[in-house]
Amino acid sequence: MADKAEKKVSGGVKMLLELGPVAAFFIGYIKLKDEVFTIGGTEYDGFIVVTAAFIPLMLLTTGILWALTGKLSKMQILTVVLVTVFGGLSVWLNDERFFKMKPTIIYALFAAILGFGLWRGESYLKVLMGEVLPMEQAGWMIITKRLVGFFVLLAVLNEVVWRGFSTEAWVNFKTFGLTAALFLFFMTQSRVFSKYGIEPPKEDA
Known part of the structure; x- marks a missing residue:
């Protein structure tokens, strides 16, 4: 029963899933910080575009972590919710x-x-x-x-x-x-x- 309730995952995989999106955000920002993208007639700078990509990546890696371990901490859930809400507001309002x-x-x-x-x-x-x-x-x-x-x-x-x-x-x-x-x-x-x-x-x- 214990093995079923709490699945084990290697520390390297867990760290990759937790810190990978942050590292990807940083690398994406460094590459695109001086770029401006026109989407639907609206101009978005590199920070907004990277933020837009960060949200689904965060949701994906958190979902994979949940599938592998069978659980998420309250802190992880709260972080994903706030990333989605405030990141989404930044993209939506271009701010x-x-x-x-x-x-x-x-x-x-x-x-x-x-x-x-x-x-x-x-x-x-x-x-x-x-x-x-x-x-x-x-x-x-x-x-x-x-x-x-x-x-x-x-x-x-x-x-x-x-x-x-x-x-x-x-x-x-x-x-x-x-x-x-x-x-x-x-x-x-x-x-x-x-x-x-x-x-x-x-x-x-």
């Missing part, structure tokens, strides 16, 4: 600002949800990650508090970059800066994980 606002809304929403849980004395992060990362409640509360502040910081940074810098600077920030920041955050929490982590019980031979 790149909507797509650039997407990270701000995602991080602000995550911070609000986790903050609401903290207000109730709970860690919603534990609900999402508790099975794969067993840890004492005190540890989850510490990580969740820090993550709320971190998400707020990322939301503010995204607003500063897309409003104050060029589109190319924002694409680099979105592709490399935000990804590196998330990895760095969790790497710096290693002391909390080691202090409050719970080792799974060992089965008798």
Whole structure:
């Protein structure tokens, strides 16, 4: 039953499906950033065209991931919905600002949800990650508090970059800066994980 409920997929394939669309967006933007396309009598710059291609690619890779694993996290589902909505608005209205606002809304929403849980004395992060990362409640509360502040910081940074810098600077920030920041955050929490982590019980031979 367990194998049926949770299908296994190699880490390389999973990473390709999750990060592939982002890498494709970056490469597509670099190649088409100075191009202008006339479609149906309306001019679209390279950013809008790449955004239009990114949406179905994101839907396709997420669908493949779901077919291979049998499940999607709430974060993955929310990300796809926001990409579709705000990316679609950017393409429909020919206005790149909507797509650039997407990270701000995602991080602000995550911070609000986790903050609401903290207000109730709970860690919603534990609900999402508790099975794969067993840890004492005190540890989850510490990580969740820090993550709320971190998400707020990322939301503010995204607003500063897309409003104050060029589109190319924002694409680099979105592709490399935000990804590196998330990895760095969790790497710096290693002391909390080691202090409050719970080792799974060992089965008798």
